[in-house]
């Protein structure tokens with residue numbers, strides 16, 4: 001498991017991490033999720049895998065806190081199959097209980113396609129998660145089947161602007177317009193907004209000018225192992241950031 005920091009763009013502080021799975025394959029080395037997550041989904045292995053991810057992410061977040069590091073949120077990616085599984089809520093509760101992590105430090109990242117599939121069933125699972133105190137964010141926002149009505153129906157905390165918009169926004173006025181519009185909409189709806197895939201100082205400057213709350217990307221840090229992340233929590237990611 002690797003962890004990539006999420007940065008509060010105004011304070012420069014690490015406010016959370018996204019847990020990203022890796023597979024250390026005996027012959028092929030370190031594999032990225034694109035090389036095995038689709039297979040895990042087809043074979044159903046994503047279910048035990050997802051349970052493990054949840055437990056491990058909660059355990060790690062609690063371990064950092066127990067080590068005296070500033071408390072941060074840990075975000076776990078949730079695939080459609082996991083979200084639809086009957087025991088999903090139970091697994092989330094069990095992971096929180098086993099780790100004794102306060103629910104407000106756990107975040108689930110869900111894509112628009114996961115949310116849109118069956119609005120009624122989705123709504124009740126999301127409300128149950130939200131009642132537990134867990135944070136919910138919409139991943140890859142703007143790339144799926146966007147139905148803006150779910151933003152008022154569902155208890156969403158954060159919109160995560162997809163990296164395809166972020167990577168082009170400083171060159172392409174259309175992408176810039178989409179990013180500013182998503183940030184304004186999030187503000188008006190009192191949602192937190194984070195930009196993913198931030199790679200350059202120019203992109204950061206644009207996001208700061210638009211008053212985007214948070215950022216994540218190689219400009220701040222690549223996904224790193226738990227020990228490196230603990231060190232980053234002590235030193236901060238980039239002394240060049242405004243404080």
Ligand code: C2E
Pocket residue numbers: 004019020021032033034037050053077078079109139140163196197198199216217218219223
């Ligand atoms: P995602 O949720 O959109 O995750 C962000 C991806 O962007 C990660 O790729 C991350 O390493 C990469 N990234 C971060 N910053 C930058 C940047 O500045 N530039 C660029 N070009 N890329 C950046 P990764 O780790 O390869 O994960 C790919 C996808 O696999 C994730 O996309 C997510 O959908 C899925 N995934 C990863 N871990 C899990 C997991 O534990 N469970 C499930 N269900 N899916 C996962």
Ligand code: CA
Pocket residue numbers: 018077109139
């Ligand atoms: Ca994600």
Ligand code: CA
Pocket residue numbers: 139140160162163196
């Ligand atoms: Ca994403």
